[in-house]
Structure formats: C-alpha cells, structure tokens
Amino acid sequence: MAKISFVDLKRQYESIKPEIDAAISEAVQRADYILGADVELFEKEYANFCGAKNCVSVDSGTSALHLALKASGVKRGDEVITTPNTFIATALAISFSGAKPVFVDCDSESYNLDVSKLEVAITKKTKAIIPVHLYGQPAEMKQIKEIADKHDIKIIEDCCQAHGAEYRQKKLPVTDVGCFSFYPGKNLGAYGDGGAVVTSDNEFAERIRELRNYGSKIKYYHSCIGFNNRLDNLQAAVLRVKLNHLEKWNNARRKNARIYNELLEPYGVITPKELPNRKHIYHLYIIRTNLRQQLMAALTNAGIAFGIHYPVPIHLQEAYNELRLKKGMFPITEKISGEVLSLPMFSELKCEEIQEICRVVGNSVS
Ligand SMILES: *Cc1c(COP(=O)(O)O)cnc(C)c1O
Numbered sequence: 001m002a003k004i005s006f007v008d009l010k011r012q013y014e015s016i017k018p019e020i021d022a023a024i025s026e027a028v029q030r031a032d033y034i035l036g037a038d039v040e041l042f043e044k045e046y047a048n049f050c051g052a053k054n055c056v057s058v059d060s061g062t063s064a065l066h067l068a069l070k071a072s073g074v075k076r077g078d079e080v081i082t083t084p085n086t087f088i089a090t091a092l093a094i095s096f097s098g099a100k101p102v103f104v105d106c107d108s109e110s111y112n113l114d115v116s117k118l119e120v121a122i123t124k125k126t127k128a129i130i131p132v133h134l135y136g137q138p139a140e141m142k143q144i145k146e147i148a149d150k151h152d153i154k155i156i157e158d159c160c161q162a163h164g165a166e167y168r169q170k171k172l173p174v175t176d177v178g179c180f181s182f183y184p185g186k187n188l189g190a191y192g193d194g195g196a197v198v199t200s201d202n203e204f205a206e207r208i209r210e211l212r213n214y215g216s217k218i219k220y221y222h223s224c225i226g227f228n229n230r231l232d233n234l235q236a237a238v239l240r241v242k243l244n245h246l247e248k249w250n251n252a253r254r255k256n257a258r259i260y261n262e263l264l265e266p267y268g269v270i271t272p273k274e275l276p277n278r279k280h281i282y283h284l285y286i287i288r289t290n291l292r293q294q295l296m297a298a299l300t301n302a303g304i305a306f307g308i309h310y311p312v313p314i315h316l317q318e319a320y321n322e323l324r325l326k327k328g329m330f331p332i333t334e335k336i337s338g339e340v341l342s343l344p345m346f347s348e349l350k351c352e353e354i355q356e357i358c359r360v361v362g363n364s365v366s
Helices: 009-030 037-050 061-071 089-096 141-150 202-212 233-267 292-301 318-323 331-337 351-365
Strands: 054-058 079-082 100-103 126-129 177-181 195-199 216-218 285-288 340-343
Touching (some): 009 233, 037 195, 037 233, 061 089, 061 177, 061 195, 061 202, 079 089, 195 202, 202 216, 233 351, 292 340
Antiparallel strands (some): 054 195, 285 340
16 A cells, blocks of 8 residues: 555545535435536536536436537547547547547647647538646647637547636636536546536537437437446535535645645656746656656655556557557657656645655656
8 A cells, every 4th residue: 555645535525424424325315316406516517617607417427428418419430639648538429420539749838739830730620629628737729729610620638637726816617618527536537537628619418418318309309329338326426515615626736736846846857837917736646857767666666656647648548559550749748758657746735755755756867
C-alpha cells in the first residue's frame, strides 16, 4: 500500500459522510431508481453551476460524447477532429458514431490541441471538432471557435477533466455543447460511472434526452434508434451532495498546485502553467522530466503513488492500427508521452504530504 495515494476517495467520503449517507438513504427509500427526483434536481443544479440552460445526465463521459456526436448528425463517412493527447474515450466516442477520428497535435505548453495546426486538418468531410480541456486547463476556445465557425463545423467540448474550469471568466462549456464524466476520480465524481451533456441549445438537449432513453420521449413510443444511457438516481443523489463542495475542492486543488509549483521550482522539472484567461482546476498535476525512469523508481521506493497520463498516444494504440498512423506524425504528443508524470493531486492532500513528495522528487532528479 502506498503511503501517499494518487487520489484518496475514502478521505473525501469521511469529510462528507453524514450528508452522503442521508442522501443515499433517502434515495433508496424513495425507490425512484430510474430518472428519479435526484436526477431531475441534479440536472437543474449542474446546468446552473455551469451557467448553461440544460444538463442531460447520462451513464458515462464516453456516452455523453457519443450521444453529442449522434445528436449533431455525425455519421459514417464523416471526420471528427480531436487531439491524440487525451484519454482514449474521446476517440472511441468518434468511432462509435461511425466517423473517423482525425488528430491534431497538442501544444507543448498547454498540452491541449495546437490551434495553429487545426485548419490544415479540416477537409470537406469534417463535421465536428472535439477540443479536450486536458488535465483541467481550458483549450484555446476563442481561436477554435473562429476556425469552426468559418468552416461551419460543430464544436463538442470534452470537459471530462474540467468541471468548473473557466475560460475568460466563463465556466465550461464556453460554446454550445460540453460533455462531462463523473467517473469516481474526476473532480466531480459519482460512486460509480456517470456523465452529462451540458448545452444551452434546448433542441439539442431534447435530442440527447431521447437518445439516452431508448429513443423515446413518451413511454413505448420511439422516434429514433436510441440507447440505454441514463444516469442512476443513486449516483445523482451522491453528485448533488458533492456538487455543493466542488468550488471549494477545486480551489483546494489550485492551492495544492501552487505549493507544488513553488517547492519544485529549484529542481528543473517542468511544472504546469496556468495560461492567461484560464482557471485551471488541476484534475491532474503533471510534471515533465527526461529522468522519468529514475523518478518513478524513487517514488515507488518512498511509497508515493503516481500516474502517467498518457503512456501511449492514441494514434499509436493497437486499437487504431486501422488508421495507419505512424510514429513521428504527432511529435509533441509523442515527446511528452515519454516525459509526463502525474503526482498525487486531490483536495484533501495535506501540505506535509506535498512537501514529502517534493523532497523525493528533488532528491531523485537533481
Ligand atoms: C474520463 C474521460 C472521458 C471518459 O469518461 P468516462 O466517464 O470514463 O466514460 C473522456 N474524455 C476524457 C478527457 C476523460 O478524462
């Protein structure tokens, strides 16, 4: 067992136990397990939190992306642009829709899609672009929107790591559609899988509502080939409790990131940069070093958990062999995948723990 875990969900539960236990108990007693009261209330509360008109909850972030693509009319023969430096679910959702994922390399400072390489990737077949707000830092949405509007391409924001992150003072999503994951380890996490599509487009929200519920608005009447992708009421009950703490938890993560940045400064590892006009909510705290092998060994020895996000860029994953993309095609993503390391990051992480982690990092790389 690691002395310091990567994410400590038990510590978080202990801090809100009475509220969670009461919410679960009430939901169980109400017995409205599917599309129940908590689902309805959570959708209102989360839409409100995001400053959007609608939130349609679903059973995962992957489903949110998939249904958003479906509702945008993306189909076989189309192309959808995203970055190879993301969790594979972004690309999987594109594949589920029948479209082909087209990748644009990431930028070496923000780790998000490099806007300067976006326009050349657009073809007549491009129907949508999925910018990913990776690690909790918003992508360069102003320029992405300008390019998408010019070519009449739909934007679907992958906000799965960015609950409560802000771009130019506005919470994500900043365009029409944002997809969220409530996987337990995310900044807002359920006690199982969950997700949501957040949108200010009422018609789009209605299409997602139908798609998540067997293609049905009225029970036993089906207007399209839909799915069973609903969020459980029990998960919604948990999420409603946790949503009340999200802003405070995000700010605690930001404070932890500041402490890390300061303590790591002397050691020559590359620390994350919060770019102008952004509120980064540090879903992950990523450092880069070309001494990763020895750093990993030192952390393991000291009982400190860590992660690599992500060790294999999507275009080099076996699952995407059929795209015939070669090593060298997305050099920044490939380079950083060999250098990134994620240190423990969660709201309840203590200052002494960060100090200990930084001591171990310092001793191993300097
Ligand atoms: C977690 C995540 C997803 C998928 O969410 P699930 O709820 O696990 O299906 C998609 N994209 C990104 C960037 C993620 O981090």
